[in-house]
Amino acid sequence: MATQDCAVSKAANEKETSGQLLNVSLDIAVTGKTGSGKSSFVNLIRDLSDNDNGAAPTGVTETTTERTMYVHPTLPNVKIWDLPGIGTPNFKANKYLKSVKFKTYDFFIILNSERFTENDIMLAKEIRKQKKCFYFVRSKIDIDIDSEVRRKGLNEQDVLDKIRKYCVINLNKLGNAKVFLISSVDSGKYDFEKLQNTLADDLPVHKRAALLLAWPVCSAATLEKKIKLFEELTWAASLASAGITVTPVPGTSVACDAAIALLFLSRCYYAFGLDDKSLKRLSEKVNIPLLEYRAESKFANAIQKKELSTLHVGASVVAMSTVADLLSLLPGVGSVCAAGLSFASTQCLLREGLKELANTARVIRKAAGLDTI
Structure with a gap:
């Protein structure tokens, strides 16, 4: 029981460390x-x-x-x-x-x-x-x-x-x-x-x-800078996931990978101006309904419901995280392999989600007549 408590505490600390990467004052x-x-x-x-x-x-x-x-x-x-x-x-x-x-x-x-x-x-x-x-x-x-x-x-x-x-x-x-x-x-x-x-x-x-x-998305250039920043941060968030997996407690990797991904992609969602308030204000400004474009994004819908782990596109990621949990129970090399798998699965999910959210934001700006390319 003490080992499990320690593992949960370590998982929470790793998640907090990941969050701090996006929380500089x-x-x-x-x-x-x-x-x-x-x-x-x-x-x-x-x-x-x-x-x-x-x-x-x-x-x-x-x-x-x-x-x-x-x-x-x-x-x-x-x-x-x-x-x-x-x-x-x-x-x-x-x-x-x-x-x-x-x-x-x-x-x-x-x-x-x-x-x-x-x-x-x-x-x-x-x-x-x-x-x-x-x-x-x-x-x-x-x-x-x-x-x-x-x-x-x-x-x-x-x-x-x-x-x-x-x-x-x-x-x-x-x-x-x-x-x-x-x-x-x-x-x-x-x-x-x-x-x-x-x-x-x-x-x-x-x-x-x-x-x-x-900073609000005031131009296509600002949006692209935000996208590039998140692309760079996927590495750090994935490393946090790998650190959690070293802890030999079944279920830790799957749960924490999903939590890290939800935190990370939620930040993308708001930073790109895909939330209700931002889109409604933009719709009123250009007199064009824009919420329908966001509805086509699986990740945007999952973030709204806070249910990122239920995405069908994440099935292979969940499988890798489950294997990582099992490997983490093996001493020595098992933990190393588990960390590698968790890193790969989280990075795969983050990259896929980031790409889809970024493209959704680009499509919405173009539909609003703000960007011509």
Whole structure:
């Protein structure tokens, strides 16, 4: 009995280790002038609309009076912090960093909907002194474009160039400051993807994975990056499965292989935007029913029901895992062979599921008219 308890404990630890590969912590701070759209930007990163349950409250008045943490809806390790506007009566610029607990965050987004203020520039200088990264984001670009096109007859690119030039001049005290122009209404436009690429380039490798998994699918390129990341992670998840199989307890390999596969492929499912909420929002945006395309995926349906082990395509995988369980009872070479079989069976299932989910996401984007190839 003690041996079985030990085996179960080891299996749980191996599963936890596998989960940690997809659970690196990331803390993002969003700050700036009151009314600049910080809360909407927080919702955009979390792939939520302002009216969704759990969304950061938005409004024309100051809605953020203290630092507020918002957990990513599908990645609890990723936290976005909506910070009060700098320079408000309750948060004087010279004490701002201390009051919002500066060391908590991996990087800062300094957001404004008009010109960047002296407080923004001072904050950036203080962040730079502490050797952390900051990024200037100019929000509400879609509103500016509509206004300028109507009043002055300018085209969209002229307006973008004008705003970008104005922002750079505004920030000349900081030297070569980059500014990203975004709309919190549409992540597929302007510099939203460019911002994601820049953040990823600046983060350590393990943090980069967390950012990419959390970032909404704003383009075909972003989707392909997510797919590539999961392709690389199949190896690590399969190794966790092999570690469990060394434990000589019948049934451990089959159960844990299925659990690891369900965890891994569920992350793919949400990261690719295949969940109900993401697809319904996309359907409304393009006015095309898209849920029917997901219904053709065996793996997507199994993930919805949390019944990945019942898939017919996994029959050979279950057979290999069962053999692995039996081999693990043999001393020495049996355990080694069992680990190899478990690794192979899990990797086979993960690769097949990943490929199908990735193709489903590609088909849906093409049906929505977002990608032409």
